Amino acid sequence: MIDLDPATVLLQWAVGGLFLLWVTSRRREVGIGYGWTMRITFGLMAAGSMVVGLLFNTVPLREVATAGVVLATGVALIVSVARRRAGVAGQRVVEEQRSTRVAEMTGIDVDVAEKASRFDPDIPEFPPILDIAAPVLGLVALVAAGVDAGGPLGLSLARTLVGAVFLGAVSDAMLLGHWYLVQPGLARGPLVELVWWTGLAWPFELAVLLWPTGMVSV
Numbered sequence: 001m002i003d004l005d006p007a008t009v010l011l012q013w014a015v016g017g018l019f020l021l022w023v024t025s026r027r028r029e030v031g032i033g034y035g036w037t038m039r040i041t042f043g044l045m046a047a048g049s050m051v052v053g054l055l056f057n058t059v060p061l062r063e064v065a066t067a068g069v070v071l072a073t074g075v076a077l078i079v080s081v082a083r084r085r086a087g088v089a090g091q092r093v094v095e096e097q098r099s100t101r102v103a104e105m106t107g108i109d110v111d112v113a114e115k116a117s118r119f120d121p122d123i124p125e126f127p128p129i130l131d132i133a134a135p136v137l138g139l140v141a142l143v144a145a146g147v148d149a150g151g152p153l154g155l156s157l158a159r160t161l162v163g164a165v166f167l168g169a170v171s172d173a174m175l176l177g178h179w180y181l182v183q184p185g186l187a188r189g190p191l192v193e194l195v196w197w198t199g200l201a202w203p204f205e206l207a208v209l210l211w212p213t214g215m216v217s218v
Contacts, residue, residue: 007053008145011066012160014045015138016168018073020197022131024176024190028089031183032126035080038175039131043073046138059148065141072134079130085120138164159208166205169198 021038024030050066053059139161146160147153173194180186 003149005057005145005149007049007057007062008142008149008160010045010049010052011062011138011141011145012164013167013171014042014049015069015135015142016164016166017042017045017171018069018131018138018168019135019165020168020172020194022128022135023193023197024172025131026128027190027193028125028128029187030088030176030179030190031186032080032084032088033182034176034179035126035131036077038172039073039077039080043070043077046070046073046134057148059144061144062141062148065137065144068137069134069141072137076130076134080126083123083126086123086125089125155208155211158211162201162204162208165197166201169194169201173198
């Protein structure tokens with residue numbers, strides 16, 4: 001029998017969300033504030049998982065790796081905030097194109113000082129590779145959690161890992177969908193990619209839930 005551990009569920013949600021954040025951030029299209037929102041949200045979930053795990057059913061390797069997830073997420077957040085004036089490459093291009101269209105239609109150009117106040121080309125942009133560190137550490141934590149959950153090892157690991165991807169894809173897609181209200185003009189590509197990940201994950205999620213002993217057996 002596989003045990004449902006609250007610390008593991010929080011960890012799945014956090015790691016899946018952070019992995020799909022990297023999938024989105026590597027495109028360099030979504031505004032920097034989206035990354036802040038996601039890192040804070042899922043970083044707190046990971047911290048909550050660690051606290052719950054330490055207070056109740058402690059799995060040493062899981063808790064240590066989860067602490068690494070929290071630390072890596074915090075580092076990525078700090079670097080992102082420090083380099084906020086650099087903006088995001090894709091967002092800068094969209095704003096420049098929009099300013100050009102407005103100037104062509106109205107003859108009114110955006111003041112150079114106003115443009116400079118938004119983005120600083122001398123500041124290096126946030127490197128999206130920093131966002132992959134937390135999910136990699138989270139993978140270690142999830143494997144430890146899956147082994148501890150009991151039941152057939154393959155089934156336990158599959159449910160833990162597939163569940164993380166599914167939770168992350170659904171959550172990130174919903175949050176990114178609302179971000180379009182904050183960043184008008186954002187292309188559909190980032191959201192379409194998350195929908196693709198959701199569509200890819202859900203058949204596997206259904207399969208591991210039906211895998212005996214699963215819902216059909218009950």
